[in-house]
Amino acid sequence: MKILFVDDERDVEDLFRQKFRKEIKSGHLELAFAFSGQEALDLLNSEDPPKFVYVFSDINMPGMSGLELLEEIKSRFPAIQVSMISAYGDQENYDKAMSSGAKGFFTKPVDFEKLKLEIAALTSGK
Amino acid sequence: MKHSIGDLRCMKQAIAVFAICAYLLPYLPGHSQTAESLKADMDRLERVPGYASDTAYLNKGNELGFILAESSPDSAIRFLDIQLQLCREANYKTGEAEALKIYGNALQNKGDFIGSIEYYTSALAIAKGLEGEVLVPGILNNIGLVNYNLGNYAEALNTFYEAIKGADQTKNSNVKAAALNNIALIYFELDKLDDAKEKYREMLAIYQVVGNQGRVILAYNNIGDVELKQKRPMEALKNLKIAYQSAMELESPEFIEMTSRTLADIYSELDSTEKAEQLYLQSISMSQANGYGVPYAHSLIGLAGLYYKNGKAEEALDLGKQGLAQAETMAQPMLMRNANELLSRIYEDQGNFEEALKSFQLFKSYNDSINTSHSQRLTASLEAEYEFSKRAMEYERASLRQRWVIFSACAGLVAFLIVLFVEFRNKKNLDKAYHALQEKTNEIASKNEALEKALSQLKAAQAQLIQAEKMASLGELTAGIAHEIQNPLNFVTNFSELSTELIQEIQQERAKKPEEQDPQLLDEILSDIQVNMGKIAQHGKRADSIVKGMLEHSRASTGEKVQTDVKNLINECLRLSFHGMRARDKTFSADFETELQADLPQVNLVAQDISRLLLNLCNNAFYACANPDFRRENPEVKPKVKVTAKIEKDGKSKEWLKISVTDNGPGIPQSIIGKIFQPFFTTKPAGHGTGLGLSLSYDIAKAHGGELDVKSVLGEFTTFTVFLPV
Numbered sequence: 001m002k003i004l005f006v007d008d009e010r011d012v013e014d015l016f017r018q019k020f021r022k023e024i025k026s027g028h029l030e031l032a033f034a035f036s037g038q039e040a041l042d043l044l045n046s047e048d049p050p051k052f053v054y055v056f057s058d059i060n061m062p063g064m065s066g067l068e069l070l071e072e073i074k075s076r077f078p079a080i081q082v083s084m085i086s087a088y089g090d091q092e093n094y095d096k097a098m099s100s101g102a103k104g105f106f107t108k109p110v111d112f113e114k115l116k117l118e119i120a121a122l123t124s125g126k
Numbered sequence: 127m128k129h130s131i132g133d134l135r136c137m138k139q140a141i142a143v144f145a146i147c148a149y150l151l152p153y154l155p156g157h158s159q160t161a162e163s164l165k166a167d168m169d170r171l172e173r174v175p176g177y178a179s180d181t182a183y184l185n186k187g188n189e190l191g192f193i194l195a196e197s198s199p200d201s202a203i204r205f206l207d208i209q210l211q212l213c214r215e216a217n218y219k220t221g222e223a224e225a226l227k228i229y230g231n232a233l234q235n236k237g238d239f240i241g242s243i244e245y246y247t248s249a250l251a252i253a254k255g256l257e258g259e260v261l262v263p264g265i266l267n268n269i270g271l272v273n274y275n276l277g278n279y280a281e282a283l284n285t286f287y288e289a290i291k292g293a294d295q296t297k298n299s300n301v302k303a304a305a306l307n308n309i310a311l312i313y314f315e316l317d318k319l320d321d322a323k324e325k326y327r328e329m330l331a332i333y334q335v336v337g338n339q340g341r342v343i344l345a346y347n348n349i350g351d352v353e354l355k356q357k358r359p360m361e362a363l364k365n366l367k368i369a370y371q372s373a374m375e376l377e378s379p380e381f382i383e384m385t386s387r388t389l390a391d392i393y394s395e396l397d398s399t400e401k402a403e404q405l406y407l408q409s410i411s412m413s414q415a416n417g418y419g420v421p422y423a424h425s426l427i428g429l430a431g432l433y434y435k436n437g438k439a440e441e442a443l444d445l446g447k448q449g450l451a452q453a454e455t456m457a458q459p460m461l462m463r464n465a466n467e468l469l470s471r472i473y474e475d476q477g478n479f480e481e482a483l484k485s486f487q488l489f490k491s492y493n494d495s496i497n498t499s500h501s502q503r504l505t506a507s508l509e510a511e512y513e514f515s516k517r518a519m520e521y522e523r524a525s526l527r528q529r530w531v532i533f534s535a536c537a538g539l540v541a542f543l544i545v546l547f548v549e550f551r552n553k554k555n556l557d558k559a560y561h562a563l564q565e566k567t568n569e570i571a572s573k574n575e576a577l578e579k580a581l582s583q584l585k586a587a588q589a590q591l592i593q594a595e596k597m598a599s600l601g602e603l604t605a606g607i608a609h610e611i612q613n614p615l616n617f618v619t620n621f622s623e624l625s626t627e628l629i630q631e632i633q634q635e636r637a638k639k640p641e642e643q644d645p646q647l648l649d650e651i652l653s654d655i656q657v658n659m660g661k662i663a664q665h666g667k668r669a670d671s672i673v674k675g676m677l678e679h680s681r682a683s684t685g686e687k688v689q690t691d692v693k694n695l696i697n698e699c700l701r702l703s704f705h706g707m708r709a710r711d712k713t714f715s716a717d718f719e720t721e722l723q724a725d726l727p728q729v730n731l732v733a734q735d736i737s738r739l740l741l742n743l744c745n746n747a748f749y750a751c752a753n754p755d756f757r758r759e760n761p762e763v764k765p766k767v768k769v770t771a772k773i774e775k776d777g778k779s780k781e782w783l784k785i786s787v788t789d790n791g792p793g794i795p796q797s798i799i800g801k802i803f804q805p806f807f808t809t810k811p812a813g814h815g816t817g818l819g820l821s822l823s824y825d826i827a828k829a830h831g832g833e834l835d836v837k838s839v840l841g842e843f844t845t846f847t848v849f850l851p852v
């Protein structure tokens with residue numbers, strides 16, 4: 001199962017790869033990273049249809065914001081699940097994300113147990 | 127018939143002009159003695175030893191010389207040579223100047239105009255050195271007359287004007303009147319008859335006051351002459367009757383001749399043939415007897431015209447020939463022209479066509495030369511008149527000013543005396559006033575103190591305001607700062623937690639039996655832990671620098687310059703600004719990019735000041751292109767801020783750090799672009815800006831010896847560029 005993480009902070013990649021070491025090793029998960037909204041869209045567009053089933057995106061990024069990316073993905077690839085991960089866990093961002101079709105909303109610092117459950121639910125649901 | 131009479135009238139004026147110059151104008155005021163009585167006086171004085179240096183004797187000599195110059199120029203010249211010698215030996219300057227002038231008169235009467243100018247000029251030089259310059263105006267008037275006779279009307283008018291000015295200053299009304307007469311002559315020749323008449327009337331008024339009967343006669347004669355030319359013979363007759371009556375009373379042959387000649391012209395115009403004939407005959411006989419050459423020619427030709435008009439061709443021919451001969455002797459082109467015209471008509475009537483043609487040809491050539499010189503004179507005199515009126519105005523203004531100066535000096539003196547008097551009378555009041563003044567001084571001193579206090583308060587307020595602006599901008603940044611600290615803190619938290627987990631994994635691995643342990647995994651985990659520790663340190667430092675930056679920003683500037691990594695500074699400010707905007711406006715969305723010269727050197731600058739400047743510029747840029755209103759109205763625009771930095775050399779090879787901040791917002795209208803660096807100028811809604819940001823930024827750039835510029839195109843972009851010396 002392919003999952004895409006989008007964040008302008010590059011160290012996110014190290015963090016998640018270590019967190020999901022076992023899942024990656026076992027082949028349960030395949031992780032990809034993009035560092036801007038545009039990069040994420042380019043990556044999704046490079047496969048037809050994209051093999052990614054889930055995108056986790058930061059909101060606060062230069063250029064295209066995570067919420068804009070959410071709308072783009074939802075309109076182009078409605079099958080892909082999108083959840084937001086943001087430092088700003090306020091109501092306004094939450095409402096905006098949910099109304100745009102986000103599946104979940106995680107705040108930074110990320111609670112990995114919750115995230116793993118979310119991913120696990122996705123796997124089991126399949 | 128009428129035509130020829132008109133021409134004859136023109137001719138008459140030329141004679142009148144000559145008569146005035148030659149016989150009448152240079153008369154000295156108060157001159158009453160005859161040549162005989164003067165000679166007798168001189169003979170009497172010669173009996174006294176040393177008479178030759180007696181000024182009374184020398185004055186008598188000049189008076190005699192004057193009369194001789196008019197009656198017999200040649201003998202006058204012989205007499206004046208001796209007179210001049212005597213004056214010089216006696217070192218009698220006034221006498222010498224007078225003698226030189228009279229010499230000039232004699233030469234002028236002989237027709238030697240160039241020679242007369244030389245003598246007048248010498249006379250003028252001496253006269254100007256004498257106290258009061260009393261002789262100057264008269265000499266100037268005579269010089270003007272020579273210029274008039276030479277046809278230099280411009281020069282003549284100027285000189286007459288100078289003469290009038292001098293005459294006013296020396297209160298010499300005779301010379302003033304003479305100069306007025308001469309100006310009138312020029313106007314007469316230029317056909318400015320009303321002006322001429324006005325000048326003659328001014329002259330008449332002066333002579334009536336002075337009581338110079340001869341000159342009063344001249345004035346009436348000349349006014350009548352003008353009126354005749356104006357075709358007002360009845361008015362002319364009235365004036366000439368007065369003049370003739372006066373001349374008879376005076377028993378002066380010159381004036382009787384002159385007035386009878388003018389009367390004859392008038393009667394001829396009125397067709398009173400008998401009266402005209404009688405008067406012409408009187409003029410002819412008197413001129414002949416007294417040797418008045420030009421008047422003689424004038425009356426001969428005038429009578430010839432009268433006879434011709436009345437069918438007496440033979441008499442007309444005879445008189446006309448005599449008149450022509452006389453005119454030729456006197457070298458009078460106007461008279462020669464008129465005589466030839468008359469003769470050609472008479473010859474034609476008699477069938478003598480050969481003579482008629484000869485006369486007509488002569489008439490033509492004189493007429494042409496007269497007309498040519500007349501038109502030249504006209505041109506010159508137009509210029510002269512302009513110059514003349516200009517100078518007349520200057521003179522009037524100057525005399526008015528002089529009167530004003532005298533008046534105000536007197537007024538000032540009177541006022542001063544009054545003040546002195548009052549001051550003296552009110553010494554007590556003065557003391558009181560002095561005390562009042564002292565009180566006022568004290569009052570002013572205390573007011574000054576109050577003002578200084580107010581000023582220092584104002585300065586303190588200003589400093590507070592600047593601090594407030596700093597705090598306000600800090601407030602704007604708080605959210606950005608929080609985010610910027612939050613992110614590294616998250617990493618610190620995540621990586622340290624992760625590392626703890628990894629250590630637990632190692633422990634679990636170690637708890638296994640040795641043969642079940644995976645040494646490769648242990649190595650992997652250990653190296654991850656090492657990387658994580660690096661990350662923790664790195665993000666810790668990142669948060670640290672942000673906090674330090676924030677503190678620096680809020681602290682008052684030390685003004686100390688330090689070598690600064692410009693790239694870091696720019697990146698930090700840009701990110702802070704971006705996240706600040708993002709934090710405060712949930713819908714905020716903008717892109718930014720940097721284009722920083724790769725080998726940007728460290729620059730010596732006050733980092734906290736420059737970072738404030740850059741933060742301001744970045745905040746403004748993000749606000750401009752990404753504020754909610756703008757984005758709503760311009761959904762097609764993708765808000766973007768670009769920061770560039772490079773080193774540039776100016777024309778003097780001086781190196782500058784050039785940092786530009788560009789946004790693709792609405793641009794700044796030309797109408798307000800000049801105001802944006804002014805304190806408290808803001809376009810943001812109330813409560814959204816202090817209006818001090820750009821003003822302080824500008825001050826910071828200036829304090830660094832740099833510049834802050836703005837360039838903007840409406841609907842396209844705005845670029846702020848700061849130049850800092852490297």
Ligand SMILES: [Mg+2]
Nearest residue numbers: 008058060061
């Ligand atoms: Mg982010």
